Amino acid sequence: MSSAFFGQNDLPGLIEDVVYKKEGSQERFIEALPLFLVEVPHEQVSKQILPFIMNWFDFGNLRVAKALFKCIPRLIQPGTPETELLDYLYLINELIRQNGLFIEKEANVLIEYLMTIYQPEVFDSIFIPSLERILFQDNVEAVAISLCLQARLAIMSPQEKKQNIIENLIRISKNPSTILNIILLSSLQHFLSIATDEKMIIESLVYPNFRHPDPKLRCRIISAISTVPDKYMSIYTDVSPLIRLSEDESWCVRYSFARTVAPLIEYSVQKERLGLALLSLCKDSVPEVRTSALNTLSKVTKKLSAETLDEAPNIFEQCMRNPSETVRDSAIRLWGSLLSSHPNAPFQARLCRSLQLLGTVAVFGFLHKMLLHVVPLLPAGTLSLETIDRAVNTLLDNEDRPTLLVKAIPVLSTLAMAKNLTNYAPALAQKVKPFLNSSVFAVRCAAGNFFVDCTKVLGWEWACDNYLNDLGDMLEVGTTPLRQSALRTATALLVEKPPIEIAQKLREMIDNLLVCDVAVIRANAEMCIEKLNMLH
Structure with missing residues (x-):
């Protein structure tokens, strides 16, 4: 019997089951105990139930x-x-x-x-x-x-x-x-x-256990001192014991180092040595260690010098040849971090050689991560719009796989909002516009969110010229599924505080749906208005 069905009247029977040591009786009693604590007087709990637990359990x-x-x-x-x-x-x-x-x-x-x-x-x-x-x-x-x-x-x-x-x-x-x-x-x-x-x-x-024979304890050392990096590094400035952990024979210890060393790099006066150790783990033979090192390095590139990170292009090329998609994805994120923290470093020229892959590799995961993490941060003119366009078309050529489209369209939002690609945003909008009429709700919502993001970049006048009329038609005469997704888009636009005339028109269209013949549309309109009222 589930605890939800136990009542105070069941208490004697449950006690009897425990006394006679019936199988599972203690577990059932404890499962029901929270309900008894609500129904039974506290005095009975302290004088009867607690002593019973102490003596019989x-x-x-x-x-x-x-x-x-x-x-x-x-x-x-x-x-x-x-x-x-x-x-x-x-x-x-x-x-x-x-x-x-x-x-x-x-x-x-x-x-x-x-x-x-x-x-x-x-x-x-x-x-x-x-x-x-x-x-x-x-x-x-x-x-x-x-x-x-x-x-x-x-x-x-x-x-x-x-x-x-x-x-x-x-x-x-x-x-x-x-x-x-x-x-x-x-x-x-x-x-x-x-x-x-x-x-x-x-x-x-800590110190006596750096060379402890049990790798489980060596793993715990690095995770423990990473919780107090400022105190540890103020006492021990020499990072040699930590470096030894990064070279440990146990991959679990190396993984622990790669996963938790970031706070220590921040507070260390020898952060470059720790950074080099982390770079070395980016080439580790164990994929889990390698991925963790790449992810951690992405978090600390701003703390390390361009000279320390000079080997990054070699690491990226090696990772691109790795059979693990997780390793490849982490390497792409690292490149994005390097573009953000060291955009003018000499090694960037060597990294940019890999951009040719965008025009030749038609793998969704690779293109998705590159367009999301790297391309928006590239200096203007580094990559031709034709190359980007081919990659974007490959992402969108998945109408029979809506789950991929739901992942792809937000990437186009990132591209449209990138400072170096603002001129490309209108072309992206034309590619996404057909998906406002997709048969899949999630795809329509993703497309609607894309146009909201584009409006932030291109302005409300552009929105009026390019899609607000279409959105109005969907709300007024569209099918029930189209109205549902259009309601979400209209609400998201109102959150962005459009000009009064546009705001009044959008709000009027939503209000009109409160008297729609279709119950689900009325309910959706009520939810949208409730959200808007909460925000304003």
Whole structure:
């Protein structure tokens, strides 16, 4: 039975099933618990249901544990008596102790909730002392999670309390357990936020593990310090340990470096060395590493010098020969980023040699990405309009594949709005105009959005001369499907605040549809007017 059908009258039967250990009985009880918490008096919950859970439930059952964690915020409310609160905290401790790493996320979500309803003094007097009891358990995962939660709660605690947590951290971090150190590193930023000696924290948690034999821990190092890049880079300016991670034998470690190094590049005084390491990973043999490196490099090109990025053309050419479409797409995005950040760099001339592919490669994905990310940023005159036109025609030659057209038409909006292609916008509009009458709703909407974008560039006078009359005909005498898409286009135009005369005409046409014989058109018109009223 779904929890949606449980009521208070079902409680005795559910309790009986748990007592007699029927299969799935604990899961069913926990599933129904949120409903009981609404219907059952709080006193009955604290005096009957909670003790029953404590005595009869298997907290080592991960499904039960996760469900209980989600219910606890409904149990712990502001003003909960201290004795009752201690019972809930005992329950939390048991769930952490018996499930360790598997319950880390749920425990952190619960702590975030508790921090919104209790004052810091309650953390110091009740919550942190309760979590400290876990430190004496044999389960190293639970010990690590306890310390991480304490660090989050102690942000406003007296310095003595913070220092006690840090001392326990230093002691426990000497344990060689990989899992323990992975958990501790996940809360590096919280430990640093309560420490007076940040260097000591990094020397205890981070530095000893750069050469750890387990790649899982080496992966966590780079992701952990990327959450505190300013603090880490202010303490350790030498990036040699990070460079070693980029050259790691484990592709997972290299992937972690490629994915998370961007914040470190921003704060490093040796950002060019990190940039070169990232460039090297753009040639990695593992596609996932290569793609991640290309994507990250696209985010940081403004932080790196043109000299550091000089190898970009070679990387682009290699990526274009890669069988992975994801790698090729990421390389094209990188070129777009380089055009934005270093438009006049010497390497741009070598990159532009690849533009010849636009006239010879008739692959939708390649043309789509090039026209979207590269062509709009090219200096005027770099590429002939004839070449662009051939590529655009290839994109639009997909009338039998509307999903591709829905992707292609927004690219033409980008081209029309590009400063170096404004003169090409009217020609693009003529290519898109037939799609306003497409049999596919999504294609018609995409075409309508294109004309809205063109109007921003070419002006309202151009709009009146080229398509507003057609739009009016669709609204007045078009078929029901055409009216639906035309309504969306008219609404989008009104959002752009056209001249009063045009605005009045568009609004009048929409208002007229409020009395249309077709119910779906009336409903669409009402939705459009509601949207306009909200915006104005």
